[in-house]
Amino acid sequence: GAVVSQHPSWVICKSGTSVKIECRSLDFQATTMFWYRQFPKQSLMLMATSNEGSKATYEQGVEKDKFLINHASLTLSTLTVTSAHPEDSSFYICSASLARTDTQYFGPGTRLTVL
Amino acid sequence: DAKTTQPPSMDCAEGRAANLPCNHSTISGNEYVYWYRQIHSQGPQYIIHGLKNNETNEMASLIITEDRKSSTLILPHATLRDTAVYYCIVALSGTYKYIFGTGTRLKVLA
Numbered sequence: 412g413a414v415v416s417q418h419p420s421w422v423i424c425k426s427g428t429s430v431k432i433e434c435r436s437l438d439f440q441a442t443t444m445f446w447y448r449q450f451p452k453q454s455l456m457l458m459a460t461s462n463e464g465s466k467a468t469y470e471q472g473v474e475k476d477k478f479l480i481n482h483a484s485l486t487l488s489t490l491t492v493t494s495a496h497p498e499d500s501s502f503y504i505c506s507a508s509l510a511r512t513d514t515q516y517f518g519p520g521t522r523l524t525v526l
Numbered sequence: 527d528a529k530t531t532q533p534p535s536m537d538c539a540e541g542r543a544a545n546l547p548c549n550h551s552t553i554s555g556n557e558y559v560y561w562y563r564q565i566h567s568q569g570p571q572y573i574i575h576g577l578k579n580n581e582t583n584e585m586a587s588l589i590i591t592e593d594r595k596s597s598t599l600i601l602p603h604a605t606l607r608d609t610a611v612y613y614c615i616v617a618l619s620g621t622y623k624y625i626f627g628t629g630t631r632l633k634v635l636a
Contacts, residue, residue, distance in 0.1 A: 415569075443621045454613075455570070455626040504569045508620035513558060515620040517569035 414438055415507050417518035424495055425526055432490045432521045434505030440485035441507035445515065446478075449502040461488055495525040528627030529553065530614045535631040538608075544601040546630050548614030551595040557618055559590060561599045563610040564629070570613065573599065604634045 414437040424430050434444060443462050447455040459475075461467040461482035469475045477499075479491040488507075492499055502522050506515040531549045538544040550559065558577050562570040574581055574588045576597075581588040587600040601608055613629040 413572075417569075445623060447626075454628050455564075455624075457623050457625065460623055502567070506569075506624075513575060513620050514560070514572055515624060516572060517562070520567070520569045522567070 413509075413514070413516045415441075415505065415516050415518040417503075417505055417521050419521060420519060421522040421524075423524045423526065426496050427494055429491055429493045430495055430523060432492075432503055432505075432523075434488045434490070434507070434518055436486050436507040436509075436516075439507075439509050441488075441509060442485065443508045444482055444488040445506045445508075446480060446488075446490050447504045447506070449504060449520075455504060458490075492523065495523070497525045499523065500525045528625045529616045530627050532612070532614055532627060532630045534628060535633070537633050537635055538601075538604045540606060540634050540636050541603055544599075544604040544608065544632060544634070546599040546601075546612050546614075546632065547596065548599070549596045550614070550616045553594050553616050555594075557616045559588065559594075559597050560615045560617060560624070561586070561588065561612065562615065563608075563612045563632075565610045573612075604632075606634050606636060608632065609634045 416435045418433045446458045449455045458473045459467045459469045467480035482488040504520040506517040508515045560575040561573040564570045576588045590597045611629040615624045
């Protein structure tokens with residue numbers, strides 16, 4: 412149980428285009444989802460926290476107009492990288508947690524390469 | 527900033543126990559200690575968590591000191607597949623944000 416999926420697993424796009432990444436909790440309803448970014452040889456950095464049906468809370472330094480997060484249902488959150496540039500190339504990872512439980516479960520990650 | 531500190535790297539012989547330490551001296555009374563690991567180019571995998579008592583599951587054991595200022599993750603019989611970066615995190619629960627530190631890169635040697 413407690414499986415989180417992400418789609419796509421990798422994506423290559425041209426500079427200036429937008430990319431949408433989906434995060435799904437497959438066997439549980441996630442009241443809270445998190446989005447992280449990880450650059451090579453670095454640790455995970457939290458970008459934002461989203462609760463179903465409400466606006467995401469972004470961490471300091473993360474541009475909310477560039478990284479659009481939608482958490483429309485208890486099993487799906489999306490991250491849209493708008494007008495992507497090469498410096499947005501990174502490994503994006505989501506996680507999900509179930510209300511009244513102690514644990515976050517992570518997706519497999521999405522590798523974004525912007526040319 | 528992360529509330530935990532871990533050694534940057536450790537080696538362990540295959541079949542031996544791997545003991546990974548973590549310091550969390552500023553942990554508050556209602557914060558849990560979580561352990562995850564990340565194998566290259568994958569999302570973090572949950573291992574174990576605890577509040578005060580020692581915990582054991584099919585993957586590992588978690589030993590938390592009585593003052594809760596440090597903990598040790600024990601992999602009882604390390605295999606090559608346990609080579610990964612191990613993260614120790616403190617948080618109020620899974621619905622609260624995790625702040626990742628730099629973790630410990632464990633290398634299991636044949």
